[in-house]
Amino acid sequence: MRWDRGEGAQVASRGGRPRIGQVAALAGVSATTVSHALNGRRPVSEATRRRVLDAIEQLGYRPNVVARGLRAGRSLTIGLVIPDITNPFYPVLARGLQDVLGPAGYDEIVTNTNGERDLERHALDKMISRQVDGIAFAVFHTHADDLRPVIDAGIPVVRLGGRQALPGVDLVHSDDEGSAAEAARYLLRGGFRRIAFVCGPAAEGPAAERVAGYRAALAEAGFAVDPELIAHTEFSRAGGAEGVGRLLELPDPPDAVMCANDMMAIGAVDAARERGLRVPGDLAVMGFDDIEAASLVTPQLTTMANPAREIGRACARLLLERISGTVTGPSTEVIIPARLVRRQSA
């Protein structure tokens, strides 16, 4: 052995970063005391604390969170597994998570899966390897099996979006049904009576919930739902235009139309104007999600804002509770209401 180090091995570590031992040496105390002065798990005399803090300051010491994590069995890290951070919904979600996680001392590591199952599984494995303390998992097409390893590893998981509850996995999602109902009621209050709905190719997933809310609101107001007024089309601007085009051909066309998302609503406006209709005078249009463009097109879109940030926050809160053991019961489901953003199109 090479004892060319000080007594007790208090020497600069890799990258010249000081370690706790150096601080201890400089302050004339043990590493333990430095540790406790830092995380206050045991009383330290005021005089000592000051000397320790001085030494820390002087050396520019920053505790090694990796070592701490290894020892403590927690990494103060949570994993965020999403399809693609480039999809505008997810950055807001990520920010919501950080709103809550940051102050609690947690950081998040983000992985994109492109919605591919292999990559999802791989991402989950990676999160286990990285000893994350919790996982926020935003995926729709996932088999419960894929989450097995994570659950077995005892890592709390919160699923974002989707509907079916997975055993042992909490769920946070927006209130699609309620929001659609609110949107429909809003149109009803505005005096519109033939309200159509332009939804996706198949009535499944969130879109189905939205249709359900629409039906519920009409029924509740005593209106029958004319099946002709539900148009299936693609989830795109062109799809929206096409769907609304068909609705406007009807013998008794709608005076308002709700779209499953904002892109479709933008297409709906295209179609209406193409036919010389004024929006919302001749045809009111409502979107869903409140994407950035919703306020930029003309007329600006009235829409239900997807509460991404709130979802992120709720997810983070849940995660922290699971991690701390505050909550231990069976899977929870948290439903976040969307917000009506009133603009010129309805």
Add this chain to the structure above:
Amino acid sequence: MRWDRGEGAQVASRGGRPRIGQVAALAGVSATTVSHALNGRRPVSEATRRRVLDAIEQLGYRPNVVARGLRAGRSLTIGLVIPDITNPFYPVLARGLQDVLGPAGYDEIVTNTNGERDLERHALDKMISRQVDGIAFAVFHTHADDLRPVIDAGIPVVRLGGRQALPGVDLVHSDDEGSAAEAARYLLRGGFRRIAFVCGPAAEGPAAERVAGYRAALAEAGFAVDPELIAHTEFSRAGGAEGVGRLLELPDPPDAVMCANDMMAIGAVDAARERGLRVPGDLAVMGFDDIEAASLVTPQLTTMANPAREIGRACARLLLERISGTVTGPSTEVIIPARLVRRQSA
């Protein structure tokens, strides 16, 4: 000591996660051999390797990256410090980083600073504490001092955006001057002769570069730059409208206008149409950045796409080179060209 564990302490760790010792025991080899079978740093007989792999499979073993990192002195993590992931530029940047970092085995941890200096410093401290192997740092108002601790810690840093080179810090940014010149040349080729520029309140930062490129292109084509054709205004839709409004009042108004960003360009279109001008027939409009809305407004914006993803990739490459020591010289500057996105407005 409690030797209520197997011989040599091969017992399930926290959360029931198997550790290397368990794999070793099951495969009938030492932990050392498992380690080598896994990262191939030394030959392992085919038979042994198979047994190890089987054991790993059977136990669902996943190496603890935290422990590995502590031992190896590298965390396989890079830190991304940005103002706000909610700003659409950054998610794309983050994705670009991951494009390169992911395959190299790195993950990224993201922090938002809201552009506040205190939070920036705090974020950097955190990154040191977390032992990241590199940092991508996207901030404009930063003193070189703030990066001192990181540099002292021997952590490679790449700055994103900004212009002035900081000692010891590589820089990656878009070619604002070149892009603006390209945009101007494009308009020139289109036959436009009185090309105006709507820029921000003060001519500094990227906006200044863009003005410079605009001037250069005009000069190169043998046109004088009429100072009247440079309008200073706010970086917003309203600002763009206002600036173009002023330009159109001129005795000899422009036939084309370049805007410092897309929001301003959208405002420019507003102003033109308000005055009954056709775009691009009577007034061609160019934007900058290619935000999502650029393709959604009518007419769609011709614009220079901010090469965020490419910037992210270049940054990641640089970081990996610095980490591996492939590159050791002085600070590098990488300039990424923007891409002309031709649409209906010019």
Add this chain to the structure above:
DNA sequence: ATGAAAGCGCTAACAA
């Protein structure tokens, strides 16, 4: 081709 043992930097018993 394989093992034993030391140690990355820290915290938590256990002692004093």
Add this chain to the structure above:
DNA sequence: TTGTTAGCGCTTTCAT
């Protein structure tokens, strides 16, 4: 109030 010692899970000399 403080220190000593062991060990988190892994990789890496050094030895065989």
